[in-house]
Amino acid sequence: MRFSLDDTDGRARAATLELPHGTLTTPVFMPVGTQGTVKAMTTALLEDTGAQIILGNTYHLFLRPGADIIARAGGLHRFSAWQRPILTDSGGYQVYSLAKLRTLNDSGVTFQSHIDGSMVEFTPEKVVAFQELLGVDIMMQLDECPPTTANRDQITAAVQRSLLWAERSREAWQRRESALFGIVQGGLHEDLRAASAAGLIALDLPGYALGGFSVGEDMQHSYPAIAASAALLPPDKPRYLMGIGFPEDIVRAVGFGLDMFDCVLPTRCARNGLCFYSEGRLRIKNACYRDDMRPIDPQCACYACRTVSRAYLRHLFLADEISALVLMTIHNLHYYLELCRCMRAAIMAGRFREFQDSFLASPAGHAHDAAATDNDPGCAQAHKQT
Numbered sequence: 001m002r003f004s005l006d007d008t009d010g011r012a013r014a015a016t017l018e019l020p021h022g023t024l025t026t027p028v029f030m031p032v033g034t035q036g037t038v039k040a041m042t043t044a045l046l047e048d049t050g051a052q053i054i055l056g057n058t059y060h061l062f063l064r065p066g067a068d069i070i071a072r073a074g075g076l077h078r079f080s081a082w083q084r085p086i087l088t089d090s091g092g093y094q095v096y097s098l099a100k101l102r103t104l105n106d107s108g109v110t111f112q113s114h115i116d117g118s119m120v121e122f123t124p125e126k127v128v129a130f131q132e133l134l135g136v137d138i139m140m141q142l143d144e145c146p147p148t149t150a151n152r153d154q155i156t157a158a159v160q161r162s163l164l165w166a167e168r169s170r171e172a173w174q175r176r177e178s179a180l181f182g183i184v185q186g187g188l189h190e191d192l193r194a195a196s197a198a199g200l201i202a203l204d205l206p207g208y209a210l211g212g213f214s215v216g217e218d219m220q221h222s223y224p225a226i227a228a229s230a231a232l233l234p235p236d237k238p239r240y241l242m243g244i245g246f247p248e249d250i251v252r253a254v255g256f257g258l259d260m261f262d263c264v265l266p267t268r269c270a271r272n273g274l275c276f277y278s279e280g281r282l283r284i285k286n287a288c289y290r291d292d293m294r295p296i297d298p299q300c301a302c303y304a305c306r307t308v309s310r311a312y313l314r315h316l317f318l319a320d321e322i323s324a325l326v327l328m329t330i331h332n333l334h335y336y337l338e339l340c341r342c343m344r345a346a347i348m349a350g351r352f353r354e355f356q357d358s359f360l361a362s363p364a365g366h367a368h369d370a371a372a373t374d375n376d377p378g379c380a381q382a383h384k385q386t
């Protein structure tokens, strides 16, 4: 893996990351393909959106279909027919959010599969070995990801255990084509985040991620800790903010100096009939779109916006047609990917601050507020025109 900074503007960075399956330019959004597929998409459709890299998940792929099947296929790229880079999460987060009967100690975590009830053990070494077997471009260390409600003592223990696991992951790491990233934990405690980052940096890993930040209403409280944590990371390595978030969160985080992002929001929201666009967000089932012959976003160049109307998408969605979910997923992913392309262009042109201010002041910069209040600016706009 080779990382080079192409330009900076304030703390915002435009970088290039060369990986075995392709070269990424940052800021980069990574669509989430938990089960080895981005939901409602084929690899060809995904390539058309301009996705540079996708995310897979160790927890899910380990439980189903399992290491033997993917090894037999010759790795995750061959198994899934996606030839561009893949990053896999270690499964630490899923063990805490999905698995039952979890027991945790310094050696690893034992849990009950949510699929067949069998008991499974994850150790740092086993998780590295599985990701190497998948043949991914970037693999994440196993970490302990405590809930946001955890107290300071619990978060301190999670930081120490995650550091210990990072050291063991590094020792177990054999396949150098798969770059190993460490995960900074520490909740909203800046001193714990600093200790976590310092311990990981001493391991001289190829890249670093910030884990354990939630989405939604807590984000306002998370921004200072995200900004402070990003500033602790080495400037010559990629920085990945895990699992975040709404468009405005990503725009703010790029301003803090982060490079890589993933989130289920664009794909999950699309399947629920919610589109992100230049006016914020649009709920396709709303009656105001019944005879609205405009595309989701007249400013968008995606396949859905070039070809079909809001009225048609609403009809498909209400009729439970799968194509509605495909078309809205194409649009939402294109929106996130285009946002990253625009941020990169702004950084290269030395006008990121203007871009950020303008975006955050626009309706598109309040997609979370709009979702929380169920306010549909697209609907109001449609009413105005009729």
Ligand SMILES: [Zn+2]
Pocket (backbone or CB within 6 Å): 296, 297, 300, 301, 302, 303, 304, 305, 306, 330, 331, 332, 334
């Ligand atoms: Zn579109």
